[in-house]
Amino acid sequence: MADITSDAVSTPRLSPSGPDQAIAEAGQPACRNAIxxxxxxxxxxxxxxxxxxxxxxxxxxxxxxxxxxxxxxxxxxxxxxxxxxxxxxxxxxxxxxxxxxxxxxxxxxxxxxxxxxxxxxxxxxxxxxxxxxxxxxxxxxxxxxxxxxxxxxNAGPGAADFARRFLFAMITESDRPRVEALVKLASGMRAR
Amino acid sequence: MADITSDAVSTPRLSPSGPDQAIAEAGQPACRNAIxxxxxxxxxxxxxxxxxxxxxxxxxxxxxxxxxxxxxxxxxxxxxxxxxxxxxxxxxxxxxxxxxxxxxxxxxxxxxxxxxxxxxxxxxxxxxxxxxxxxxxxxxxxxxxxxxxxxxxNAGPGAADFARRFLFAMITESDRPRVEALVKLASGMRAR
DNA sequence: CCAAATAAGTCAACATGGCTGACATAACCT
DNA sequence: AGGTTATGTCAGCCATGTTGACTTATTTGG
The missing domain is CATH 1.10.10.10 (Winged helix-like DNA-binding domain superfamily/Winged helix DNA-binding domain)
Structure with missing residues (x-):
């Protein structure tokens, strides 16, 4: 297949302490400077x-x-x-x-x-x-x-909420509704 | 043939909003009320x-x-x-x-x-x-x-710090020093 | 009513990435 | 020289993922 040695890809660097815009291309347009x-x-x-x-x-x-x-x-x-x-x-x-x-x-x-x-x-x-x-x-x-x-x-109040939101946001977007239903309703799922 | 509708079956405990003591037995004596x-x-x-x-x-x-x-x-x-x-x-x-x-x-x-x-x-x-x-x-x-x-x-300011602390705390305690060294040294010992 | 679609089970073969045990080689240390 | 250490390697096992093909039971739709 494709020759992997060729530079088919962008190779955006992410070097330690590199400037933020290193991974800006193709990223979300907003909120790209925070972390x-x-x-x-x-x-x-x-x-x-x-x-x-x-x-x-x-x-x-x-x-x-x-x-x-x-x-x-x-x-x-x-x-x-x-x-x-x-x-x-x-x-x-x-x-x-x-x-x-x-x-x-x-x-x-x-x-x-x-x-x-x-x-x-x-x-x-x-x-x-x-x-x-x-x-x-x-x-x-x-x-x-x-x-x-x-x-x-050890992470203070609101920790659980935060973790839940973080983990939820890590899930593929198209899967979130299904997972949300699964996690929240759980035992009510069979009623359908 | 046993009818499964009979109560040989699950009774899924740990129900949403169930009382705390569901998993309290054999649990940690302290800090068991927060989440x-x-x-x-x-x-x-x-x-x-x-x-x-x-x-x-x-x-x-x-x-x-x-x-x-x-x-x-x-x-x-x-x-x-x-x-x-x-x-x-x-x-x-x-x-x-x-x-x-x-x-x-x-x-x-x-x-x-x-x-x-x-x-x-x-x-x-x-x-x-x-x-x-x-x-x-x-x-x-x-x-x-x-x-x-x-x-x-999407999780607001301080999110990265929080995630790092949470994930770090998820690591087996005896391994934390090693991981900390690994993660910190490699990224250039950020003042934090 | 019969044919097609659906839910599930099954067989066979294969890939990945863990594991153990045994042993080989080179380099170091005393 | 002999023992330890760092690494490599052979051979085989196990768990868990994959594809493809096929069966069986049941429902559904023309």
Whole structure:
């Protein structure tokens, strides 16, 4: 394909302490002077470490059950949205049906999730966590919530609000309505 | 066949606006009243979506070069710490030598990274990005910085500072000094 | 009523990026 | 010289993503 050595791209620099307009081209026209590049770079790196450590705790718990992060995601969203369909899950996780099937099958076989044919449409398999699944989901969520809480607790009042707005703004714009509905309504999602 | 409508099923606790003590048992004795569980839960979920979308842009670029996220991390940190040793990289990434070797070799073979024997200790291989490697690293960093900037720009003044503190606090405590040194030194020790 | 569309499951094959264990090589240190 | 250290490498396993093709059950629409 394209020769990568060629300078097909702009290569806007972002050198340490470089002037702001380094990344101005193609950027938002407004509000482009507020944040130094070095601070943004710091955030990029911190986000990597933060996410790594954020997931580490849950990963350790999951390992005891023979599960991985993929199982966690499935369990979590089913827990949050009882009665959701497989298609809904695929939509949220943005993975293929086959990838989902692998972990979902294990969760069902081990008795953490169960499924029932839909009332209106019996092709659908509505997903529910079992009591066992609920316990694990809550154990994981509690741990992660506490992780966040500890991080926010030193950041003063309004920290949670701020974090929520920041994280929300990090989500791809076209996905925000869906995520917003998911996060806010959560258990009301099935009514549709 | 057990009817799933019976109460073997979920009972999704941690309901929005649920009482605090839902996760209070076995919790921290202090500072456990500030942030509603629903807000913490929201952050947990938002973090998942935010990180997914944050990495998506870079992933797309990397794919053009036949690289993955693992290559990105290596390239990034070598770019930020020219002359770093393999052992340093292993320490930061927390992966095995063999995992690193796989991607590092490809980056070297394709001319994005080069290595030179250390001056003092010639067993060491000091790592450097090439001009080509530098261009790619900056392209990726610029994109991610812009992503963060866009997210922060709507969050008012002090947003970057807040995000940095929040993300830093999310890092495992024992790792913070190392990360702090890494992030600060590389960006030129901004007075802050 | 039958054909097409839809929801879900499944098989096979493959890629990426973690992991372990074992071993090789070169350079350093005592 | 012998042991330690820094790095590289071979071989194989596992988790989790991918594509493509196909089946089954059910609903829907002409």
């Amino acid at each position: 130094p590049d070095a601070d943004l770079l710091a955030c990029v790196e911190l986000l990597f470490f933060a996410y790594r450590d954020f997931t580490a705790g849950a990963d350790a718990v999951l390992e005891e059950y023979g599960f991985g992060r993929a199982h966690h995601r499935v369990l979590h969203f089913v827990h949050r949205n009882p009665g959701m369909r497989v298609a809904d899950l695929l939509d949220i996780l943005k993975i293929t049906k086959q990838s989902l099937a692998r972990v979902l099958k294990q969760l069902i076989d081990k008795g953490f999730i169960m499924q029932r044919a839909g009332n209106d449409d019996r092709r659908e398999r509505r997903l529910f966590v079992t009591a066992k699944g609920s316990r694990l989901a809550e154990k994981l969520t509690t741990q992660q919530s506490r992780h966040i809480e500890n991080a926010l607790s | 509603p569980d629903a807000d913490l839960l929201a952050c947990v979920e938002l973090l998942f979506f935010a990180y997914r979308d944050f990495t998506a842009g870079a992933d797309a670029v990397l794919e053009e070069y036949g690289f993955g996220r693992a290559h990105h991390r290596v390239l990034h940190f070598v770019h930020r710490n020219p002359g770093m040793r393999v052992a340093d990289l292993l320490d930061i990434l927390k992966i095995t030598k063999q995992s690193l070797a796989r991607v590092l070799k490809q980056l070297i073979d394709k001319g994005f990274i080069m290595q030179r024997a250390g001056n003092d200790d010639r067993r060491e291989r000091r790592l450097f990005v090439t001009a080509k490697g530098s261009r790619l690293a900056e392209k990726l960093t610029t994109q991610q910085s812009r992503h963060i900037e866009n997210a922060l720009s």
